[in-house]
Amino acid sequence: MTKPPLATIPGRSGPAWSRWVGRFLAKVVWSTRVVNGSNLPLDGPVLVAANHTGLMDGPVVLGVARRPLHILVKDSMFRGPLGPVLRAAGQIPVDRQGGRSALTTALAVLKRGGAVGVFPEGNRGRGDLAEVRAGVAWLALTSGAPVVPVAVLGTRRTGQKVGAIPGFRRRLYVEVGEPIVVERTPGVSGRVTLEAANREIRDALSALVVGAVERSGIALPLDDPNREKAPRGDV
DSSP: OOOOOGGGSOOSHHHHHHHHHHHHIIIIISEEEEESGGGSOSSSOEEEEEOOOSTTHHHHHHHHSSSOOEEEEEGGGGSSTHHHHHHHTTOEEEOTTOOHHHHHHHHHHHHTTOEEEEOTTOSOSOOSOSSOOTHHHHHHHHHOOOEEEEEEESSSOTTSOTTOOOOTTOEEEEEEOOOBOOOOOTTSOHHHHHHHHHHHHHHHHHHHHHHHHHHHOOOOOSOOTTTSOOOTTOO
16 A cells, blocks of 8 residues: 555644534533543554444544544545535545545554544444444554544434434533554464454444443434434434
8 A cells, every 4th residue: 555645644733723623512512421531542643443323423532532633534525615624624535435545644644643533334324333344453453553442422313314413412422442452463364364353343342332322321323324214203
């Protein structure tokens, strides 16, 4: 995988200011409780892997994190008036059909000691980690950066569209898990190693989400609007 031109690697200043926008949304517009936030290291390369149910997961994670994050965001969000804002905020566009360019950019950020946020499910849905993509596992194996699982609850409720914005002062919950380190095993093929690392990350994140639901009392959405029509009568 080739190194991206320096001009395409987002600078450090974007997440430094945009996290305050996220913090305003998380703490003022909504009522977000953060649990075990100190599990996110303040220094060195790190990957933040979160479940994904709604549009505002990214801003919430950005706002409650202890350090600035470059989050992988689907490329369609960079079209129109929001595009320049996301670029200025230092976020990374990802083509969900491939994602090679995004992974290369994210790897460059990690190599300079930065933090990258990833939603391994790829799409907003139930947030139950039924399906995950291996991009975060590849980044972890290639960079050596630890993966910090994060459970995000409350940004979307059953019956709401995936692009819905939570109502004013809605109760949200973010729980940060302990860092995971995945490593290559000598004599094991790259494909097998990648699959094993992906399972380890998925299982850790899934367990965190299940526990977070129990501890917070905030349920995951029962529907996945990207795959099916939302059930009638659910709110």
